[in-house]
Structures are given as structure tokens and as C-alpha cells.
Amino acid sequence: MGSRTRRDFLKLCATSTPALILASQNSVHASANNLSRTPALIDRFIDPLPFPKRLRPHSTHGGKAEYRVQMLESSKRFHSQLPPTRFWGFEGQYPGPTFDVVAGQPITVKWENRLPRRHLFAVDPHIHGAMPPIPTVRTVPHLHGSRTPSESDGLPEKWFAPGESARYFYPNEQQAATLWYHDHAVGITRLNVYAGLSGFFLLRDDRETRLNLPAGEYEIPLLLQDRTLDDRGQLVYCPAFEDGTIAPPGVWAPEFFGDLPIVNGAIYPFLAVEPRPYRLRVLNGSNSRFFNLYLNLAKSPTDIPALVSFHQIGTDGGFLPSPVSLTTLLLGPAERADLVVDFSAFNGKTLTLSNNAAAPYPGWNLMHHHAPLPELMQFRVTRPLSITGRAHSIPQSIALPGLDPGTAVTIRDFVLTEQMDAQGRSRGVRINAKGYDDPVTEQVTLGSSEKWRFINMTDDAHPMHLHLVQFRIVERQGFDATSRAGAVRLTGNPRPPQPNEAGWKDTAVVYPGEVLTILVKFEGYAGRYVFHCHMLEHEDNDMMRPYEIIA
Ligand code: C2O
Ligand code: CU
């Protein structure tokens, strides 16, 4: 987006909300600083990549670590040429501090909402669960990808208001994985996460230690997000309708695409690395944006890309059965990839982490595209190889327990649709024509295996996520879109999952015009859980449903 169109675009955004008037008063200092620029004019790759801080336990009771995490409003510079930006963060940090915990060692976390009573963004009061008189500021943290009892899962309706808190228990009884935590409050998850409420939760185990992967300063978490800032450097939440029109302030629209990439809370950062292998834990924490990532040796984004291959060793819920060599990596919102990138052959070179995913994804409707984010950050192989740096290799193969599709007797179908108004604008998205508040229709027996089929009747891809479980992708297949829900006629041949999806997943993409079949074993706990699309705009209105596990 050029600076002129960008300005027009921002004018359409929520620049008249009270939060932003306040923000402009706050930034008087910053604009006196002659380093300050508008976001459209900042230099790329001048700031080092920040690392989230590691969270330390607050106390230990009976050998069980207890953490305390406060949600706070704070501000920091997202880029050295921009004034400080107000945000909401766990412990006042964005990204939130990283939990670094060991499988088999349960922890408790006291989550405290210490946010102000006024939201950073205008709230749409017509969205389910966000209607007055309930407080506009409310939060509930969810540990995404974890096997957690229902009471500690962070169900959307279990929100708490400023001044309130909740104590959650995380058993950590699952294999090593890149999990993450984020807000999940009903009707405003998109706004709370956009404000900054997300962070990593790294679960480790002995098997991982034995793999001898790059660790310490050679293990890099990367939280990828997109944001839009106004000319004073403050966050703007301005979602769009499918035709590209920006919604008025406080009105829900089906997608949000920011025009700036932000990695670990920094815009266009760089990381100086040694010529050696690194482990990258990549999380797409965007509201709506998919990333199709690649490492590019070319100097400018308009040059012919020179791709560098890398290995993916793990996915959402743990290690893959064997490393997969890739040159591009697709990540929908909430998906994670555990990568090993070997910079050994690139001494003195610069690799740009690049993206060519259409927005919305996959962008079959070529009429209405949003600003692409072709570049995210740079790796510069400029540091000398440290002598202490040990040689690391990628793991050869890791046994993955088989999951027999034959054991799944129950098959459930979920039809994804979008509801349009007379002007052809989205009024919301649904699962089987139901919203979150409709009574539970899915009751699953604890310990049983089922096939769930997501049938996508919309024009966009949706990253579908289930709480509590890690599942396996069985296949994807086309269907006859003229067939009625309930009698879906499959067409073409089923496609097995991509090699880098052939492991434990908690979020999986269903493409337009396709059926995604997953195999789920419902292990862990009885109780109420949810499943939903992880595009946060969709999750809020209203592509989310409860489900119940019966003992
Ligand atoms: Cu990432 Cu329902 O969650
Ligand atoms: Cu989740």
C-alpha cells in the first residue's frame, strides 16, 4: 500500500475512537522526537529481533510451581523510528513472557486482569457475548494445544473483568510441543489478541533433550503477526469486508489484515546469526492472515527469489515422525512449525524471511486483495561461529503412535457457511448454521475416536481448531458444492496430508470447496470444550461451537 492510499485507508479506520484520541495526547512527547516517522516511511531491518522474556515461577507449593501473570496496559516502541505504541500484554509484555516447562510437571497459574476499564478498540455490541451490560473489558486466557481440564481451559464465557483473577491448573501431561497462550473472551477475542495478549508456552521432555537440537541462544521463538498503526504509531483495528470496504468503528467485519509485519513485537526486525544450525519455533499469531513463508537470498523483494531449504521437525502438538525438507511453509492462524535452519553455508549472506500468501487466503477471488506482506524479517549470517557451538544434526526419525482410522465409528459433519446481507456483505460465519450460544449438539464419549469432517462452502480457507485434543489429518477432498448439507457428494481423489502435516495437529486448514477429515481420539478429561475457526474475526462471529465429553 503506498503512503497516500495508506492515509486514505487509515482515515476510514477508527481514528475517532476515544482510545485513539487519548493515544494522540500521549504521543506528544514522541512526536517532538525528530527520529519519529509515520509507519509508511520507516526503514526496514534496522532493529534487532527481540526475545520474549522467560517467565519464572512465583512460588513453589509441594513441589508444584505456581506462576502469577498479570494482564496490563503498557507501551513500547515497535520500531525505533516510531513513537511508543500502547498495547495490552501479559506481564505488560508483548509478546507475553514464555513459559518454559517440563512434561509431567504440573503447574498452576494465577491469571490477573489488571487492565483498564476502557477497551483499546471500539467493541461491536451486536456480537454474541459482547452485548451490554457486560463489561467491555474482560479476558480469559487459554493454553492453545494443551490437554487441560475444562475448568482451566479458558472457555470463552469464563471471562473475568479488571480487578478479577482466575487460578488455572495445567497438568502438562503430553509430549514436548510448541504451545501458546492467548486471550479467548467471548465476542472480543479478536480485539484482545490484537491488543497484544499472546505468548509462547514451550513444553519440553526427555526425548526432546536426547535429540540434542540447537538450544539456548540457538533456539529462536518467532511470533508472526500483522498490525496496522496510525500516523502517531498507535494500533488501529480496522477489519474489512470481502469487497475491501473498511468497517466503520465498532462494526464487526470478517477479516483483519494489517499492513506491517511484526515479529516478537518488533516491526521488520533482523537477527544476526552464526553460520550454524538454528531451531526456529514459528507461530502464526495473526488474526486472519495466512503466511506462506520462504527464506530468500535475493537482495530485494522484486528480484527473482533464491530459496533456501530448511527442515520442519515438529508441528502443533509435537515432533513429526521424520524431518521434512521444505522451501516454503504454509501457516494458517494458530498453526506452529518447529524448524531447523542451517545457516552454515551462508556466511556473510542475508536471508529474508518472506511471504507470498494471498490475503484473504487462498485468494481465489482476485478482485479483492489486501496489502501483501512480502517481507517479515532478516537473518544476517554475520556472527563468528562460536567455538563452544556444538555440531547439531536434525533427528532422523521419531516414532509416532499409529492411529487407526478403522477405530472411528462415529463420523460428524460440520458445514462451514458465510451469511450475506442484501448488499453482499458478510454478517457472520457459522458451523452447521449454528452459533456458539446454540445448545450443545456434539457429545463425545471420553476415550473414543471419531472422524470429524469440515465441509467448506465459503470462498476462504479456515484453520479449524479443537480444544483439549491433538488430532491427525486423514485427508482432504473436493465435493460437489451443489450438493446439500447432510448429503455431501465427494468428488475427485482424496489427498493425504502434506508430509509436514503428518503429525499431531490441533489446528488444520480446510480449503474452499473441500472437505477436511480429521481423526480425533478424545483423551484426557470429561467436560465442556469448544472448537472453532482460528481466524479470530470468524471465531468471534460466530464460527465456534461447544462440545461435550462424557465420561
Ligand atoms: Cu487458540 Cu480456542 O484457541
Ligand atoms: Cu485452543
Ligand code: CU
Ligand atoms: Cu474461518
